Amino acid sequence: MDYTVMIPAAGSGRRMGAGYNKLFLTLGEKPILVHTLEVFEKDRACTGIVLAVKPEERPSIQDDLNRFGITKVIGFADGGSERQYSVAACLKAHVTGGIVLVHDAARPFIRQFVIDELVSTAAKFGAAIAGVKPKDTMKFAPVGIVEETVDRDKLWIIQTPQAFSFDVLKEAFNKAKADDFLGTDESMLVERMGHPVRIVESTYDNVKMTTTEDLVFGEILLQRRQQEDEK
Template sequence: MGLLLIEEERRSVEGEGICAAIIVAAGQGKRMGGKTRKQFLMLEGKEILAHTVERFEQFSKIKEIVLVTGQDDIECIKEMARNYGWKKISAVVCGGKERQDSVKCGLKALSLSSEIVLIHDGVRPFVKEDMINRSIDAARIFDGCVLGVPAKDTIKICDKDGMVVETPERSKLWHIQTPQTFSRKLIEKAYEKAEKDGFIGTDDASVAEFYGAKIKVIQGSYQNIKITTREDILVGACFLEEERE
């Protein structure tokens, strides 16, 4: 597969039933502050997005990567791909107004032979190969699979005035992560139904649930964080140092 083969129509990639990753990096990163979007902030000398992409470049079961970003960042990411020597990027496409729109753009750019799709946050750079392998295995059995970790803290449901309405049982609560993994055919149909019915989900799994899919949660990692604030960058630097040791 060549580097950055960006075309109008979806291509056929050598081999059948391949596993593909859609990495979504179209966010504005408003909670981070500053002018640089968070996916391009530096973490230990490398862009956060670069750390994320290189994980998937190294995972043997991933044969194709589609990157979704903002229109203004497409050329920047193409240049990053060339500089870092990424080999699995099949397309870099412009996302939409909402994350859900961006994922739809990524799905349209997949090769014709992609069978299993992993949808991942571009600013979640600490995913491990074991998580990927287990996610793919689960997606071949269930309608879909998401990574998650049990909630450590008590969660309160509050009304608009901040008054507690309910305290859910903590043992049933999970913090959901990415990648979220599905049969390509199922998640495409789920997004088609969501668009037709005007449904906006909070993540890909909620779109699949709206379609009627049964989603399996499997164990992720408390290190598989989404870098959202500057404090997360400090934590991420510690994780990288731990990996080096």
């Protein structure tokens, strides 16, 4: 089933210590952002990409799109100070409806089968998010003292993409704006409307490039993916 994807790409390199947008950092010989965009460029079901970027970074990003043959970017939106504002700007620039994915620009290792399952689930139920089960023992300790050992079988570590019917996502954003509510992800906005959100199991290598340690792991993952492609 066809879908479009919205990618907020107006972040910074604060936690990476880069001093500039971490998406311009490279894995192998390509910027992180390009690796992420290539996933959707190669997916026939993806009919378009909407990017939220800083206006001053748009020329550099456009240069990378041209250089690496990224053709599916159908729109740009001005990125905001918070992720929610950037995604809202993408929604405003999006006009085709249907199934919409929201994906972190710094997650270049999402697997195709996860995308396929998210799109299928969102088409049936209106909302689906990617996640993995925690591997470690989980403790509830709000002030640094353990109050409870939490059953990790009931917990999920949430990733992106997050997939929604356009109408569901738009309604959630409109309500959040009316209520002056700022959430941590798109699912949170949909949840507070009372709309069920289903979880699609993802993979542990769908990591977000956030710290320098993530970059080291990313290089290893990139080499592994290239070896898989050669087989």
